[in-house]
Amino acid sequence: MSKENSKPKLKMAVYWGAACGGCCVSVLDVHEKLFDVTANADLVFWPIALDTKYADVEAMEDDYIDITLFNGAVRNSENEHMAKLLRQKTRILVAYGSCAHMGGIPGLGNFSSKEAILKQVYLESSSTINPGPVYPETRHEVKEGVLSLPEFYNDVRTLDQTVDVDYYMPGCPPQTERLLEVFMAIVNGSELPPKGSVIGALDKGQCDECERKKSDNKHIREFKRPFEIEDDGETCFLEQGIICMGPATRGGCGCRCIEGNAPCRGCYGPPDDVPDPGAKMMSAVATMIDSDDPDEIEEIVSQIADPAGTFYRFSLPGSILRRKINTDI
């Protein structure tokens, strides 16, 4: 057995694709435990915190990095390039956070199209004046030379729709405690789960951890939004007519939203064997509607505000549904 201090340090990278930055902040949230991390690992690439350049990564040997936490979805050519590059340079590639795992919030862009998004952002939004109109170009020649921008894709993809992924760590963002557990397990040389596993989360759904009172009395006559009820703080949200993604979502976050008296939004993704949590939850919610009359059912269903965004908030690109089919392209 080699001594603790003679053990080679892990080389670790954290990268963001189409992400909000929250995942990187969740890594920073280890606070003083960062010393434990840096005692065991060298951070070789982490754009939010370190000034390592892409060229430095390109210069690394293949499999040079032991573990990369890739957060963010793949939505443009830069994301794709970096995903492929980091895959090549990394032994254990972890899809870190909801966006890399299932597409996340940027993945809701799949309910729209490239054209519609660019038009909204660069032409139609009320704060925009663009008489040209000028749209972002991937290549633009100026007298000083050529400027380039990554290409914006029509499709938002998950990390595993782009490159081979070893593990998934769900959450928006993942609980920092879970990250530390996973990190220390790797450092301590614990046996890793089979490739493709979801790590840093539980096997069971949120309800198993949720302390609210649950029964089979899920009969909904009116769907409500949280501000429309006086929550008693004790009864299952679904039994109060509020859509809670808890049953279709893995536990492990410590029921953060529910503890804060807000329904689960589903960021931890589905348990194993559920390829499409949105469809699963819709199907479950459909059985809760307390009516046999088709007109009344339609009326009740129409009370669900933004059903696509509610049921597929974090999971659209990774689901069977994947995207809205663009009839205009």
Add this chain to the structure above:
Amino acid sequence: MEEVRIGVYVCWCGNNIAKMVDVQDVAMEVETLPNVVIARDYKYMCSDPGQDLIISDIKKHRLNRVVVSACSPRIHELTFRKALEHAGLNPYMFEMANIREHVSWVHNDREEATRKAKSLVAAAINRVCWHESLEKRSVEINPATLIIGGGISGITAALEIADAGKQVYLVEKSAQLGGFASKMCLTSPFMYSTTQMIRAKINKVMNNPNIQVLLNTQIEELSGYLGNFTTTVSEDGRDLELKFGNIIVTIGLKAFDPSVIENYKYGILPDVVTSLEFEGMLKAGKIETRDGRIPRHVAVIHCVGSRNATYHDYCSRLCCKNALKYANMVRAAIPGANIFEMYADMRAMGNGCEELYSVTSKKNVMFLMFDQHNGLPEIRKAGPKDNCDMIIELDEKLSGERIEVPADLVILMVAIEAHEEAKRLAQVTGVSMCGNQFFIERHPKLDPVATTTDGVYVAGSCQAPKDIPDSVAQARAAAARVLCTISKGNVEVEVTTAEVNEDRCCGCQTCISVCPYTAITFDEEKSVSVVNEVLCKGCGTCGSTCPTGAIRAQHFTDLQILSQIDGLLEKSMELKEV
């Protein structure tokens, strides 16, 4: 997982499939798919040589999955499953692709039809890869039977089962057996004495050592499932636990209350009586008005509450022939009376009924037709100058005239309704009800006594209005079904049931109220849902409801179905590109 080795058999079905699908081409195409070891086409796969082909291939080529692409699985799935069993394979390692009803019979372009057949077979091949062995299960049958309701149906079924030497618990809500039939005087159309008939039956029941009659008793709760039900009833203030394997529900009917029909002034005019009250008069041997006079004018009004959108859409079936019976009995008792039959349509049907109608029509009975859509007859009290107590005014349909008819006694042929206890007992026993609260049989033509709950049968008017012979026939049929299970001693139950993965179930309890067979309960201690596999019919509702993916509908798992869809789409895309 063991290596998947699939045999695919494409049937010609004589010319049925082969004329529209290039079966040889289908077999050649799918033979190239992964895991397919052998693909053949054959004239009649369901024939003995066809099945033998599968059996010998299973042995020769060590096949562990079989796909037959032929007719509907409704027709031959069992045939081929048995062939697999003969060859020592689990029968569920089989999938059928229907290229007859779904392809050759419904298409007329041979090329397109062949392409579709290839896609369907590819889908079946993809699905069968994920099939799992399922074991047959059976439950033992407790030889005792509970019969709820002591009318003619309940009595008949009880005697049938008890005479075969098996224990019966006959539970009756009221203080006596006999039900509605015992309230009738004579049967129609053959005029037997109902009293004599029923009395003899009741005596037999009371003296049969195998029948325990529980009067003034109701079934409040029921637990268990086919073969092993339990209930607790109260007898003389003591709780009595009954255990039985089957249940026959024979709770009978209720008579329509005509006081809701204003035109008939039932409850206001004393000599407007219901058919049931008139039966009472007949049994008492006196047809008379409330104040004891012999009526000179007797009117019988049909369809009171039946075939009328305001009350019941359905025909009560028995009223017309009973009404004819009344005309005959009034004619016999009061030869000089004027008798009026006011009918909407004459629907006395069945053995001897038309004959009864023709005999009655020769007995100086006035038949007057009315149309329920144009208003019902209206009864009013007669004036002092009229030579009768009441006057009935109606639009007579055949003459087109509005006429007035005198009456001293009016008999309302009240509709037959579901029993007031029907809804409660439907919940207790798990039997489904139709919109009119009659119980629903498992299949309206082919399985008229069983229900969708195994071990629970229905007979008599609780399922639909019935006369005595029909009730007796159904009761005996139910008894025969029960005796079959008793004599076999056990019964095979559904194999493709739902299964809860306890490591996955998070305890949200969404599944519990969706189960139509009340097969799911919640284990508070483990905080997981539990499926009773004997009650489960494998309908899959809970599987598609479960948001956690913890419930698997065996043989219809998400993986199996999604693979099937994948296979279908992949093949269709590939063939389209070509």
